[in-house]
Amino acid sequence: MGHVNTAAVQRRSREIWSRSLKSDTQQELLRRAVGVVDLTTLEGADTVGRVHRLCARAVRPDLDVQSVAAVCVYADMASAARAALDAMDIEKRVRIACVAGEFPSGRNTPQEKARAAKWAKEQGADEIDMVIDRGAMLSGNYKKVSEEVRAVCEASGGGEHVKVILECAELSSLSVIQHASEIAIEAGAGWIKTSTGKLPGGATPENILVMLNVVAQHHRATGKIVGVKAAGGVRTAKDAIRYLALVNETLGEAWIDPDRFRIGASTLLDDLCLQLRHHQTRKYPSSRDLPLA
Amino acid sequence: MSEKISIQENGDEDRVVVEPAMKYDVAREDITFHTPRTEWYAFINGESVSAIDGTWFESTNPATGESLGRVARCGAQDVDIAVRSAQVGQQRWVAMDPSERSEVMYRISRIMQERAREFAVLETLDNGKSIRETRDIDVPLAAEWFFSHAGWCDKLEWTGVRNPQPHGVVGAVVPWNFPLLMAAWKIAPALAGGNSVVLKPAETTPLTALLLAEVCRDAGLPNGVLNVIPGYGDTGEALMRHPGVSKLAFTGSTAVGKKLRSIAGDRPITLELGGKGSNIVFADCDIDAAVEGVVWGIYMNQGHVCCAGSRLIVQESIHDDFVQRLESRMARIRVGDPMDKNTDMGAINSTRQADMIRGHIARAVEQGAYVIEGVAPQSSCYIAPTMLVGVHPGMDVWQDEVFGPVLSVSSFRTAEEAVEIANRTRYGLANGVWSSDGALALWVASKLRSGVVWLNTYNMFDSSSPFGGVRESGYGREGGVTGMRAYVKGGAR
């Protein structure tokens, strides 16, 4: 695909960002946003107790609010998550996504990353969020990037549930982001994801639009579906629903679906719930009204 | 050489499948920003007056057919009074210290910014274009035009004119496609140069110019410096023929422009007329960006733009893919209620214009073009974004300005051929070039016969950037140093 015209991407993404999404449309999109959230905790201080609390919130974000798409945790917390969800998630909707393989730096060999992915699956992960080697991408070693994606997909029993984190903030140019997306998809990735969330500058309308365009082109050419995950910096409900509008106007309504689009977030869920409460009660609630995730 | 050059040969099998998008709830802007009026008066010598012969005409909302009030229809006598007031007003204006003139103009700009939403709503009601465009483009740009030109009042020697002097009274006639913005493009530099203005707005869209006149009065513009005389073509002609007008400024159709050129005689005139802009798309460009640019270039403002990219000249090797992507993208354009903030394309400005556009499309089909359309509501005031594929330069639609949301598509093999095809037009206003190769893009830009070239972008405007055309698109530029120069003349050493 080649070079990306940044100004054009900015223009189109800003156009969609200025959509006025009110009343029933807003409520519908808020609910759908909850449904595509990967509720995340990736802290050094995570414990079994903390993961239990997260899973409880994931299954039931609020009264009358349906569950999120997945929880996202470190692989060594997968079994804790599995135990919690087995107990609480009666409808078995919430999946377990684990970051695996030198997260967040991406600095390791394809073999090591594959090993880590395999182990994560053994621990109970349904989905693997891997990181690419950005140094390799920026120095032109595309072969390595392709190899590591391939290796992780194989170790995970197929690429369908493998998300490849590009770390857009480090790739910085939209052309490189587009290229990395293409490499990942070519190598078998079922998903491309913007960021680890560990660096400032995560998902932006511009880099999501570029990734959606790559996915659209791939779909046009092969009929295959690749998912996109927006992660890092998506904190407000207002932004979340605008990302859904971006998906809507690029790929169509059917793509606002947990099998095709996700938003990785932690505090976002609170804002989504508060906005939904506002729709019910017409008053502005306090965040203290919500249980801690 | 591409195997399937024309989609029309393959019929429906190749039609693009576009996955449906979720519909958004209507999100109308609050129209109470505009307080309805039954009467709109002419603005002459600082006062709101009816026409001497007491005639009026209706201004209607093209999306609904509702009346927005009756407007004073000025005749030859009103024109005469307006010009004489402008002559006296100009003396008052030029007697002020340049920095005082500057202050008045800054105030005009600030008030426009403060009342921006009101202007945007009124423009959408009167014109039919989407509120998103009036709010985000027309009104802010008009306010910036005044802000920028306010700064010229006391800096005229830097326009490159020796001992700059005003012309006197500027007669200005503006069209219906960007009513407020075109008024600003004429009034702001005229005032900055120390001139006074008599402005005749288009008959289908006189209202924002009248509101602007009130704002100018509130900002302290002395009586007679700005006069707005609504009316039809005869009013405009009477104005331009008036010997008291020292400089003429016109934006509108080429046909009327030619007439005014003769009427001007030895008086300076700037003409900003029609166009048939090309978007030249090379295979090495960012194709998604080019698709966006082509769409913005022809469907912005329903295609009622003189510099619209109404011709697409795409490199043959990417022709089919490009057309398919365009079709997918066109399906996402929201056409409908201009007052809905999510609308991309609003209503066509008048039934007359809508009929003309449909006539062009029909004729093109007769001559062999294949039509691809987006979606629009059933009402006759809406026309869906339309693409005509397989157009060759011999067809009428390739040569004539449609002034609607109709894109004609043809292809080229080499850069030289693209330049040749683009230049074979009687117009010369604007063109766009899409390529990732800087040297190539700049070379093409240097060879294109037009006043504006957009490289890897389209329909961008700024108060510091001169805009205008060549050949039958007119002459003279608006905006920037070059634009300001037209409103002063050199004095003796």
Add this chain to the structure above:
Amino acid sequence: MSAVRKTYKLFINGAYPRGESGRVSELVRDGVSYWVCNASRKDARDAVAAAQGASGSWASQRQMLRGQILYRAGEMLACRSDIEGGTEGAKRFVWWAGWADKLSSVLSHSNPVSGFSNTTNFESAGVVTALLDAENEEAFTVELCDAIGAALCAGNTIVAVVPVKYAAQALCIAETLSVSDIPAGCVNILTSDQKECAVTVVSHGDVSVIDARAHATWGLSQLDVLEQSEAHMPRVNFNAWERDNHTRASFGFDAKTTWQPLYQ
């Protein structure tokens, strides 16, 4: 007469810190005694650091927006009847506001080199430092506003060093800037009678332009200024500026000429 007496501090990075050294000088106005800060070389260092930090984004700010911000500074100053010469000072801001989106148009040019697109554009140099003094309060206000307006107009940021006797006015003007949407660090004002403060701003490696007609106020000769700034070679001015020209602003530009071959 207000019972709550005003305190005059320094204006650095959008905030009003006291002088780091604690040194103060007495300033008597209308029979009332004020203790104003006497800025040291550390304050000067902080001010230049602030100006340098703000220079990137101010320079890449849209020119029309810079003009609007300068105009607002004029609006804010015009309503301060307590500042001597405020009306004239506001007019300087408005003069420069009008230049913001025109300066590069007027100066830039394309060069007719065959086979190339060759253009000369003018870019903001970075940090301007100005040593400012005047005969009386009114004249001082005009001089300070002119210097600030010119620097900001050209997309530069400024560190202004002013004598302690004008501290009250200078800081009142700073207040009007605080409410003008000017980003923190674009304008910094140091009140000082200390030679070391002037020497620091003049010799600092991050300074690109020196406006030093009033060098003698701080005990510096022209040669001192030139020698102190020799390491990084900023441009220096020792002369009075024309009030009705763009030169004070355009002095803060660097010309850049870019060549691009055409296709054939």
